[in-house]
Amino acid sequence: MAIAKVEPLLTTRALRGPFDYRLPASLGDVGVGSVLRIPFGRQRILGVVVDVAETSDLPPERLAEPLEALEAGATPEMVRLGLWVAHEYCSTPARGLELVLPPGTGRSGRGPGPRFELSASLTPPGREALAGGVRLGPVQRAGLEALSGDGELAAAELQQVGVDTRALRRLEARGFIELHRTERARRPAIVDVGARSPRPELTWDQKVALVRIVTGMDGHDGRELLLHGVTGSGKTEVYLAAAQAALERARGAIVLVPEIALAPQTVSRFAARFGDRVALLHSRLTAGERRDEWERLRSGEARVCVGPRSAVFAPMRDLGLIIVDEEHDSSYKQEGDPRYDAREVAARRAEQAGAVLVCGSATPRPESWERMPRSDLPERADGAPLPPVEVLDMRIGSGREGPLHRRTIEALTEVRATGGKAIVMLNRRGWSPHLDCRACGRAWGCPECDVSLVVHRRDERLRCHHCGYAEPLPSSCPDCGSVTLARHGAGTERVAELLAEAVDPLPVFRLDSDSAAPAGAHLEILRRFDTSDQGVLVGTQMVGKGHDFPDVVLSVILDADATLRFPDFRSEERTFALVAQLAGRSGRGQRGGRVLVQTLAPQAPAIRHAAAHDAEGFLTSELERRRILGYPPFSHLMRLELTAPEADLAEAAAQLAHDRVQGRLPAGVALLGPAPRFRLRGRHRRQLLLKAPERDPAVAAVRETVDDLAGSRTLRGVAISVDVDPQ
Ligand code: ADP
Ligand code: ZN
Ligand code: ZN
Numbered sequence: 001m002a003i004a005k006v007e008p009l010l011t012t013r014a015l016r017g018p019f020d021y022r023l024p025a026s027l028g029d030v031g032v033g034s035v036l037r038i039p040f041g042r043q044r045i046l047g048v049v050v051d052v053a054e055t056s057d058l059p060p061e062r063l064a065e066p067l068e069a070l071e072a073g074a075t076p077e078m079v080r081l082g083l084w085v086a087h088e089y090c091s092t093p094a095r096g097l098e099l100v101l102p103p104g105t106g107r108s109g110r111g112p113g114p115r116f117e118l119s120a121s122l123t124p125p126g127r128e129a130l131a132g133g134v135r136l137g138p139v140q141r142a143g144l145e146a147l148s149g150d151g152e153l154a155a156a157e158l159q160q161v162g163v164d165t166r167a168l169r170r171l172e173a174r175g176f177i178e179l180h181r182t183e184r185a186r187r188p189a190i191v192d193v194g195a196r197s198p199r200p201e202l203t204w205d206q207k208v209a210l211v212r213i214v215t216g217m218d219g220h221d222g223r224e225l226l227l228h229g230v231t232g233s234g235k236t237e238v239y240l241a242a243a244q245a246a247l248e249r250a251r252g253a254i255v256l257v258p259e260i261a262l263a264p265q266t267v268s269r270f271a272a273r274f275g276d277r278v279a280l281l282h283s284r285l286t287a288g289e290r291r292d293e294w295e296r297l298r299s300g301e302a303r304v305c306v307g308p309r310s311a312v313f314a315p316m317r318d319l320g321l322i323i324v325d326e327e328h329d330s331s332y333k334q335e336g337d338p339r340y341d342a343r344e345v346a347a348r349r350a351e352q353a354g355a356v357l358v359c360g361s362a363t364p365r366p367e368s369w370e371r372m373p374r375s376d377l378p379e380r381a382d383g384a385p386l387p388p389v390e391v392l393d394m395r396i397g398s399g400r401e402g403p404l405h406r407r408t409i410e411a412l413t414e415v416r417a418t419g420g421k422a423i424v425m426l427n428r429r430g431w432s433p434h435l436d437c438r439a440c441g442r443a444w445g446c447p448e449c450d451v452s453l454v455v456h457r458r459d460e461r462l463r464c465h466h467c468g469y470a471e472p473l474p475s476s477c478p479d480c481g482s483v484t485l486a487r488h489g490a491g492t493e494r495v496a497e498l499l500a501e502a503v504d505p506l507p508v509f510r511l512d513s514d515s516a517a518p519a520g521a522h523l524e525i526l527r528r529f530d531t532s533d534q535g536v537l538v539g540t541q542m543v544g545k546g547h548d549f550p551d552v553v554l555s556v557i558l559d560a561d562a563t564l565r566f567p568d569f570r571s572e573e574r575t576f577a578l579v580a581q582l583a584g585r586s587g588r589g590q591r592g593g594r595v596l597v598q599t600l601a602p603q604a605p606a607i608r609h610a611a612a613h614d615a616e617g618f619l620t621s622e623l624e625r626r627r628i629l630g631y632p633p634f635s636h637l638m639r640l641e642l643t644a645p646e647a648d649l650a651e652a653a654a655q656l657a658h659d660r661v662q663g664r665l666p667a668g669v670a671l672l673g674p675a676p677r678f679r680l681r682g683r684h685r686r687q688l689l690l691k692a693p694e695r696d697p698a699v700a701a702v703r704e705t706v707d708d709l710a711g712s713r714t715l716r717g718v719a720i721s722v723d724v725d726p727q
């Protein structure tokens with residue numbers, strides 16, 4: 001007797017699967033990865049086969065049979081990967097499995113099916129009918145005439161000459177035509193951004209990196225490589241050559257990029273090089289497109305997959321290569337359940353498949369620097385030097401004029417006078433981040449979250465940037481009636497206006513998630529900036545990502561240390577990446593360029609090293625700091641967050657969780673908290689932090705605790721989330 005061990009696609013934590021089902025022969029070929037419709041209690045739901053066995057612990061009469069087997073499924077390797085993710089990130093098997101199943105397969109049912117296209121061709125009787133005296137209506141005659149040329153026509157084409165599907169069916173019934181249904185993949189549009197240069201001869205450094213990748217692929221040592229090089233040093237050329245090498249070995253490649261909308265250049269270069277062998281998987285595809293791209297990968301028609309973090313689960317066989325471009329980018333961490341890190345999943349999958357993992361960045365993470373063998377691309381491919389960076393001290397009494405330093409204004413005026421373009425980055429949107437009453441001191445905060453409301457002047461509203469709450473901008477204080485309300489600080493909206501004055505009459509383009517909210521607006525803003533003769537692009541970190549403009553001669557970063565003020569051990573790393581990324585992107589093309597960094601912390605190592613384009617110096621000192629403090633990569637962090645509508649409940653739950661975890665932890669693990677975090681979306685939050693020298697026992701302790709608490713009645717209304725390797 002064959003027994004299928006099935007994980008139901010239900011995310012309730014209290015379930016302890018897998019469950020045994022008897023497999024009748026009539027169900028056909030069912031194996032690990034098959035999706036079955038199963039009776040489950042009183043419901044009928046979908047489940048995934050995670051194992052097949054000969055016997056069950058249950059007596060035969062208690063075993064139910066599946067109702068049907070779906071056509072779609074996952075490979076055993078991918079089932080293993082999905083379960084690993086669930087386990088490693090303390091989630092449920094269902095959530096892990098959903099990541100590797102065909103798009104749309106889940107609790108709600110199956111996803112969209114294939115699209116068929118109808119086409120018609122003339123039969124011999126049809127040809128005779130047209131020639132001879134058979135009576136034909138005008139529509140039918142038009143149809144036969146259209147088809148009397150050569151071969152087959154699509155129904156859509158016939159529609160254009162007035163022959164609709166009903167007419168075609170009638171012609172078919174009379175035996176005059178044959179109708180054919182063929183599967184036609186829905187393909188996503190690839191934005192053409194003029195991908196350039198077919199296959200340049202690789203430089204020595206690029207060849208060295210490539211050889212190491214290919215050697216790894218051919219089964220020798222070295223299955224991981226960190227490719228370190230500034231923007232323009234030729235990393236993407238190495239990725240392209242490595243993917244080519246994989247294809248030549250009949251193996252596939254996955255190319256992960258931070259955000260598809262911010263990486264049109266990378267996508268279009270891969271599409272230009274590999275054509276139909278490239279598939280795209282990202283969240284902006286329609287359900288049909290996603291299903292068809294997924295299917296092209298599964299069937300092996302497409303062998304290169306480009307996409308953001310979820311593309312690490314692309315269903316390709318014989319994987320030879322996984323590339324993680326801009327590996328420092330925080331978007332590789334999934335924020336929902338499971339909170340997986342695509343870089344870790346990529347490493348795991350590469351190991352499973354015997355594939356090579358390549359991580360590329362100008363500003364690698366300390367973890368990767370410490371852990372991975374490395375190839376450097378120390379120079380830009382065009383030989384241009386990196387631009388000089390000047391740090392501007394914004395502390396009181398050092399020549400500052402509001403949000404813009406005097407030197408910044410001078411440099412902008414110079415750009416206006418001598419031609420060229422400038423980019424200004426400020427990682428804060430809106431007009432100003434705080435509003436308060438001069439008379440009574442009232443400050444405007446979000447009613448749902450413990451944060452300030454941000455002034456948005458154009459739409460005259462105060463907005464919460466955490467939950468989306470908005471209210472009209474007040475003209476007087478509701479507490480004391482005073483009309484002297486003060487706006488503190490500046491966001492992109494206000495800076496855009498200041499810049500417009502400074503560089504008048506040059507155009508100023510603002511790029512942030514407010515201005516780029518409508519679909520496609522983001523590319524349109526970049527296109528307008530690109531095609532105008534002169535101008536200034538101002539925005540959040542979106543302006544520093546994924547695209548380069550050769551005629552930018554000045555880049556400015558405002559409030560460069562804002563990220564340093566977060567109480568987080570990664571703030572140094574983030575600040576360095578932010579400044580170094582924009583600095584490294586400037587001064588491409590003939591005219592060179594310069595970079596200005598405005599900051600309140602001119603002496604901070606992250607700022608000083610970034611200004612010197614010194615990634616190695618930064619990483620060396622940062623790793624030393626982490627070694628002393630026992631932070632990753634010298635330990636593993638885990639965060640447990642408990643939230644509840646009332647503060648008391650959140651506190652009690654956190655205390656309970658603390659005690660339960662404590663009891664399970666091996667010696668040497670530090671458990672910190674419960675510590676309050678700011679209230680968010682009306683929920684009070686408490687967090688526990690674990691710092692563990694060894695990963696597996698600590699993850700196991702957290703997982704058991706969460707499973708255990710999930711069933712507890714006293715914790716009704718409490719939500720628990722686990723973040724392994726929090727960012
Ligand atoms: P990165 O990915 O590091 O930003 P790219 O691969 O995009 O770098 O290379 C930057 C530019 O230099 C591109 O226009 C690319 O075509 C060109 N380039 C890269 N490698 C070479 C090379 N070996 N010879 C000539 N041009 C090159
Ligand atoms: Zn007041
Ligand atoms: Zn809010």
